[in-house]
Every structure is written in structure tokens, then in C-alpha cells.
Amino acid sequence: MSLPLRQNLRVGAYLMARRLRRDRHFPLVLELEPLFACNLACAGCGKIQHPIDILRKRMTVEEAVGAVEECGAPVVSIAGGEPLLHPKIDEIVGALVARKRFVYLCTNAVLMPRKLDRFRPSPYFSWAVHIDGLRERHDESVCRDGVFDEAVEAVREAKRRGFRVTTNTTFFSTDSPKTVRDVLDFLNDDLQVDAMMISPGYAYEKAPDQEHFLGVEQTTRMFREAFSGGGRRRWRLNHTPLFLDFLEGRVDFECTAWGIPSYSVLGWQRPCYLMADGYASTYKELVESTDWSSYGRGRDPRCANCMAHCGYEPTAVMATAGSVRQSLRAVVGTV
Numbered sequence: 001m002s003l004p005l006r007q008n009l010r011v012g013a014y015l016m017a018r019r020l021r022r023d024r025h026f027p028l029v030l031e032l033e034p035l036f037a038c039n040l041a042c043a044g045c046g047k048i049q050h051p052i053d054i055l056r057k058r059m060t061v062e063e064a065v066g067a068v069e070e071c072g073a074p075v076v077s078i079a080g081g082e083p084l085l086h087p088k089i090d091e092i093v094g095a096l097v098a099r100k101r102f103v104y105l106c107t108n109a110v111l112m113p114r115k116l117d118r119f120r121p122s123p124y125f126s127w128a129v130h131i132d133g134l135r136e137r138h139d140e141s142v143c144r145d146g147v148f149d150e151a152v153e154a155v156r157e158a159k160r161r162g163f164r165v166t167t168n169t170t171f172f173s174t175d176s177p178k179t180v181r182d183v184l185d186f187l188n189d190d191l192q193v194d195a196m197m198i199s200p201g202y203a204y205e206k207a208p209d210q211e212h213f214l215g216v217e218q219t220t221r222m223f224r225e226a227f228s229g230g231g232r233r234r235w236r237l238n239h240t241p242l243f244l245d246f247l248e249g250r251v252d253f254e255c256t257a258w259g260i261p262s263y264s265v266l267g268w269q270r271p272c273y274l275m276a277d278g279y280a281s282t283y284k285e286l287v288e289s290t291d292w293s294s295y296g297r298g299r300d301p302r303c304a305n306c307m308a309h310c311g312y313e314p315t316a317v318m319a320t321a322g323s324v325r326q327s328l329r330a331v332v333g334t335v
Helices: 005-020 061-071 089-098 112-118 135-142 147-160 177-190 216-229 241-247 283-289 309-321 324-334
Strands: 029-033 075-078 102-107 125-130 164-171 195-200 262-264 267-271 276-280
Touching: 005 309, 029 061, 061 089, 061 283, 075 089, 089 102, 089 112, 112 147, 125 147, 135 147, 147 164, 164 177, 177 195, 177 216, 195 309, 216 241, 241 309, 241 324, 267 283, 276 283, 309 324
Parallel strands: 029 075, 029 262, 075 102, 102 125, 125 164, 164 195
Antiparallel strands: 262 267, 267 276
8 A cells, every 4th residue: 555654644543533433424535526528538438428518517616625625535536527627626726735635636647748837746635647558558448549658758747846646547358467467567667656546447337338347256356366476565556455355356345335425516426436326415415315225236236346446445444444453454555
């Protein structure tokens, strides 16, 4: 696990306070979507299939800050769409950093070179660049040639300017243990990003490509073999050891959909970032009016093959916090 010590301590204290209050539903990370528009049309994405009037919507700075303060999550992942298309994305980031939230700005990096001057390095701010494989595989995933090279150069420039840079890689059935190892070796050793997040792709109902999403057995088999060479201990992975165990099929968890709530231009999305069963107007309404027990593998067919980090990493974090052994294991992984 490769997280800054400051963030580890803050999240640990937050978890302890929530446990002492015996809170049942509380957020670890807020998935903030200030717009749905994007400058790419990836075949495996189901986020840009909205009507044009929705794609034109932009969240205000006040709405973004209000959502963060309302739910109280210590970490904010700003996604989309492509957040760098938002005309005030730097103001949103600045306002959240000023409130000492840990902000991850997810981006395909195409616009990063033109936007870097609008941001400042901070221990509370990280770029999260999508890299879905090496050159051929990534460009195929995003349906445009040349994007891999643009993203790599943007990462290098951001690193030169002193920013913390992480990556987010999604894997599909077109991947193999070798492609997993190859991209993680490149990101870890050649590009030397600060941390890497990985996840099997979720089968969005509206995604143009419906043929290449992984099933549970395919996922666990692929990651078990990919991790078998010892790279898992060497790679700077931005995950708990228990979540990586989950990807390998060594432990099983229930989904904690409420652990990473999603707030967008349409409101608080039920039940999670991946599924849209309506929207709540407030975080309180989301938590109290959503039937959380009806979601997850074995309960909702849409969840049958989901092993995405946004549902299961919160479960792994809770399990880690509730175990001295697992907590020590996670601490050792940060050294």
C-alpha cells in the first residue's frame, strides 16, 4: 500500500472516531463528478452516454464544496467525464485543498499540459492519470491513437514540477497476467509514479463494448497469476493488502456501496458510482432512503461480476481497521 503518511494518519483517526460513535453508514471517499462531458469516447465507459443537455451541465464550486462538507469524507476523488474540461476545476480543487481534504483529480491527461499552470503542488493534492495498459493496449482502450504517449509525457512533466502523480488502471478480458505485470512494471519502475490503483472493469449497461468485461473467476485467476512473481510486494499499489487478497480470490467480501458515495450534477447517485437507480437531493436522504441490503453479488444481477475497488476497497479498509493483525500488515506495506 502506497499512501502518504499524512493521509494514512488522517483516515485512521477518522475511522476510529466513526467506530467510537458506532456509525454504520459513513463515507471514506467522495466520488465527485462535476460534469459528465469528456474529450474521449472509451468503449468500456458508460459515463458519457447521457443526453446532450446533461452533458452540458457543470457543477458550481459552491455545490462541490457543499457536497464534500455535507458528507464529511476525508478523501475526494474528482472524476467525470473529464474534469479538466470544467472551466473552474482549479477553483474546486483549491477550495477542497484549503479545507485539507485529500483530493485526487482523475484525468485522461490529454489536457494536462495546458492546465498544469492552474494548479499548485500540495500534500493534499494528487493527479490520478488513467493508464489502461501500454501504448497499443491503452490507445485501443480509449479509442484514439497517441493518447498513451500524451499521458506519459504529461505525467513526466507533472512530476518535474513537483506534483504527486498516481495512476488508475482498469483491466478487461483482453488483458492477461503478462499485460498486468507489464503495465505495472512500467508505471512503477520506468515512469516512477507515486502510487497505482487497479480495478477490473465494471459492466456498464450503456458501455459501447459489452464483450470484454471480466467475470469473477476470470478476475481472480488473472490477478493471482499476475501477482505470483512477487511484484505485488514491490509495486507501489494504492490499495490495502486485503483488497489485493480479494482480487486474487483469497478472501471474499460483501460490497460496501455506501463507503464511496457519488455526487454529480444530477445529485447523490443511488447506490454507487457504477449504478444509477435514481438520485437523492441530500447525503442524509441517500443514506437513509437507500435499501443497501438489496445490492451486491447474489442480490442484484448487475453486481454479479463486480469486483471494482469503489465497492470492495471500503470493505477491505473496514476489515483492516477492525483487525490488529491486518492493521500491522497494512502499516508494514507502507514502509
